[in-house]
Amino acid sequence: MTVAETETRVPLEGFVGEVLKELGDAVIEVECCGARRGWARIDPERTVEVAETMLAMAGARLATATALDVRDGIDVLYHWAIEPQGVVVTLKVLAERPALAVDSIAGAVPAANWIEREMHDLLGANFRGHPDMRRLILDDSWPEGVYPLRKDFDQVRDRPPLPPDQTPPDVGRRERNAR
Amino acid sequence: MSRRTVVNIGPFHPLQEEAEFFQLYVDGETVVDVDVRISFNHRGIEKLDESKTFDQVPFVVERVCGICSASHPLAYIQAVEEIAHVEVPERALYLRTIVNELERIHSHLLWVGLAGHFLGYNTVFMWVWKYREPVMDILEIATGSRVNYANCKVGGVRRDMTREQLDRIAQVSDELLGPLDMLTRAVLDDPILHARLKKVGVLTPQAAKAYGATGPTARGSGVPIDVRRDDPYAAYDRLAWEVITAPDGDVFSKTVVRLRECFEAVRIIKQCVRDIPGGAIDAHVAAIPPGEGVGHVEAPRGETFHYVRSDGSNRPVRHKVRAPSFNNIPTFKASCIGQQIPDVAITLASVDPCYSCTERMCRVVDAESLRPRYTWSDLVRLSQQKTAELRKKW
Amino acid sequence: MALTTKAWTKWALTRSLWVYHVNAGACNNCDIEVLDLLTPRYDIERFGMLLVGSPRHADVLAVTGVCTRQTAPRVQEVYLQTPRPRVVLAIGSCACGQGIFTEAYHMARPVDETLRAVDPDATILYVPGCPPKPEAMIAAVVKAIEYLKSA
Numbered sequence: 001m002t003v004a005e006t007e008t009r010v011p012l013e014g015f016v017g018e019v020l021k022e023l024g025d026a027v028i029e030v031e032c033c034g035a036r037r038g039w040a041r042i043d044p045e046r047t048v049e050v051a052e053t054m055l056a057m058a059g060a061r062l063a064t065a066t067a068l069d070v071r072d073g074i075d076v077l078y079h080w081a082i083e084p085q086g087v088v089v090t091l092k093v094l095a096e097r098p099a100l101a102v103d104s105i106a107g108a109v110p111a112a113n114w115i116e117r118e119m120h121d122l123l124g125a126n127f128r129g130h131p132d133m134r135r136l137i138l139d140d141s142w143p144e145g146v147y148p149l150r151k152d153f154d155q156v157r158d159r160p161p162l163p164p165d166q167t168p169p170d171v172g173r174r175e176r177n178a179r
Numbered sequence: 180m181s182r183r184t185v186v187n188i189g190p191f192h193p194l195q196e197e198a199e200f201f202q203l204y205v206d207g208e209t210v211v212d213v214d215v216r217i218s219f220n221h222r223g224i225e226k227l228d229e230s231k232t233f234d235q236v237p238f239v240v241e242r243v244c245g246i247c248s249a250s251h252p253l254a255y256i257q258a259v260e261e262i263a264h265v266e267v268p269e270r271a272l273y274l275r276t277i278v279n280e281l282e283r284i285h286s287h288l289l290w291v292g293l294a295g296h297f298l299g300y301n302t303v304f305m306w307v308w309k310y311r312e313p314v315m316d317i318l319e320i321a322t323g324s325r326v327n328y329a330n331c332k333v334g335g336v337r338r339d340m341t342r343e344q345l346d347r348i349a350q351v352s353d354e355l356l357g358p359l360d361m362l363t364r365a366v367l368d369d370p371i372l373h374a375r376l377k378k379v380g381v382l383t384p385q386a387a388k389a390y391g392a393t394g395p396t397a398r399g400s401g402v403p404i405d406v407r408r409d410d411p412y413a414a415y416d417r418l419a420w421e422v423i424t425a426p427d428g429d430v431f432s433k434t435v436v437r438l439r440e441c442f443e444a445v446r447i448i449k450q451c452v453r454d455i456p457g458g459a460i461d462a463h464v465a466a467i468p469p470g471e472g473v474g475h476v477e478a479p480r481g482e483t484f485h486y487v488r489s490d491g492s493n494r495p496v497r498h499k500v501r502a503p504s505f506n507n508i509p510t511f512k513a514s515c516i517g518q519q520i521p522d523v524a525i526t527l528a529s530v531d532p533c534y535s536c537t538e539r540m541c542r543v544v545d546a547e548s549l550r551p552r553y554t555w556s557d558l559v560r561l562s563q564q565k566t567a568e569l570r571k572k573w
Numbered sequence: 574m575a576l577t578t579k580a581w582t583k584w585a586l587t588r589s590l591w592v593y594h595v596n597a598g599a600c601n602n603c604d605i606e607v608l609d610l611l612t613p614r615y616d617i618e619r620f621g622m623l624l625v626g627s628p629r630h631a632d633v634l635a636v637t638g639v640c641t642r643q644t645a646p647r648v649q650e651v652y653l654q655t656p657r658p659r660v661v662l663a664i665g666s667c668a669c670g671q672g673i674f675t676e677a678y679h680m681a682r683p684v685d686e687t688l689r690a691v692d693p694d695a696t697i698l699y700v701p702g703c704p705p706k707p708e709a710m711i712a713a714v715v716k717a718i719e720y721l722k723s724a
Contacts, residue, residue, distance in 0.1 A: 036410060037261070037472075037473065039471070055388075055389070059404075061388055061391045061404075062391045063391065063475065063482065063484045063501070063506075064391075064484050064486075064499070064501035064505070064506070066486045066497070066499040068488065068496075068497050069497075077486070079473060079484065079486065081475070081482070083403075083404040083409045084403070084404070084408070084409045085409070086406070086408075086409035086410030086411070087410075088410070088473050088475070090473065109389065109391075110389045110390050110509065110512075111389065111390050111391030111506060111509070113509065114505065114509055115501075115505075122225075137221050138221065138642075138679070139221075139641070139642035139643045139679070140643075141642060142642065148223060148226055148678045148679070149225060149226055149497075153226075153678075155223065155226045155227065155230065155676055155677060155678040156676050156678075158678075159678050159680075162642065162645070162681055162682070163646075220596075220598045220599070220600075220638070220641060220643075220644075221598075221641060221643065221679050222598055222639060222641060222674050222677050222679055222680070223674075223677035223678045223679040223680075224674075224677065226677065226678055227673075227674065227676060227677045230676065238673070239673060242600040242602070242672075242673065242703075243600060244600055244601055245599075245600040245601035245602025245603070245604070245605060245704070246601050246602075246605065248600075248602070289605065292612075304612075305612055305613055306613075308608075308609065308612035308613065308614075309612060309613040309614065312612075312613075312614045325606070325704075325706065326602045326605065326606070326704060327602060327703060327704070
């Protein structure tokens, strides 16, 4: 935080600047404000409020979100696309260790439902208040607590062992029982 | 008392890293809820990319989805070019446009054919795929493969096209106009198709925005978004073309959007062939500096979104891939509810969720006895029967 | 002269192979090329072949894709549901040996190993290519017929 304060502030210009201004003091640091791209960090306490403001903007939609394994926790990046200006504004929220949790925006933005489930599966980010946090991406045989996109996971060395063979899937077993 | 029945559709059905498994909750004939389980095709491409160099990644992302094998690499490459501030030569931009538009034609024709099959119009399936073959041929002539083009690289394109190849591309696209016109008129004039497709699977513009729907799925709901126009890449801002929308949000609108986009694609290709400048096809890129970038491309199914982060080494630290179907499939929650079972096949198909394998395992299971009641073929048969009955009435 | 059941089966089988297409985590390329076989340019139905909707009707399994953790048990199940004599076509580099995805974390074993775990005598024909051209797939089916004739 102190580093950001000592640095020169990025001037809020153009359409991206207007979008970021609309978010007011929920934005705690602007990293880049270009003609078509904006990068900013927002207050983790106000994630849902920011999402609601963004969705209410004309032409804005949640393109997707990305989670990154960084030193202090997991960085969650919400990519908002605004048309017809063709702008992509990326809002970053840090889910700090050890809880690795941020507020879920899935209640406010239905498009966030799946992507938050995916980030939970692959990186272990937790989303408080998500309506339906079931597994989405990984196989049911994948062990809990192993997150493949973390930096300490090696895709060859740390691959969990496969379940034993000759286990017919549930559907097949049910079918045979029914017969 | 009403009894809910669970209908399972899937799981063999691929798109980005996943196949889906649909569960329809039905009450009698009417769908009351939908649940989707994806990931059968999850291959871990994002992690795999972290072990590849920046120049190797395009070959991996090309295989995210075989039908969008020009859009995914381009979106990745644009993200990298954003990090490295690369100035791409004009000729390369035009070549990228040509391959992307050819891909759009072949993908949309593929969809029209399969939609015809689901509705019981197998003639349409056969005819459309026949007209699609010349497109595959010119793609093979120009890039070396029918479906994996390996066309783009960071800084430009990998292979130039000769004047003969370009002229052949223009000629083949031109010859497509006749069949396309016939198909479009067939759809617009056929009273049975109107009865089957209109007011079926309606997605409202509000739902399209909330679910972040993209591509023909959104444009069929009257939402005029198109990355090619809004955030121009390749040579799209130098050409004259239109964003196609249709107002009603039903399956009919999405069909019309796709067919009319084929005409626009032909128009774009012909302009590219006419206007393409000479010169270099790639720029020298020394190293990718630390930074992060996003790239998005209008794939046939909608916006393909890539995020790349570099730490200055020769490999990406993080690469995020989001295929259009990831945003479009959840719209089933809005469009399928209230539908009749025979209309489900075409409603699910209407967002074009990369359903290249028509023989997905699918069964309707009786919720109490767990006995299978319908398979996917049964669902398609139900859909075809409905068309046949309508045909008798007319 | 009465034909034996076995000879009769062989006669009927080699004239009309029915194919069930299994996607074990493919990228769609092989799948659209398999579908392409049905359409006027290649028209595999002129050889009596048909894509069917259930493995219980099939003589040949056309498997595409890498065999992910999720699909591996399902591919085994589909294989066990296919009546004998059955032939597997492993279509594409992924099905032949997982191709560029070998190192990815969500892989099970390749298609051939997965199937041999439930049937050590499985007959598997490999059709390499990314994706193989439709002509290559037709050639593979012809080889499958020859194999069934000699078996």
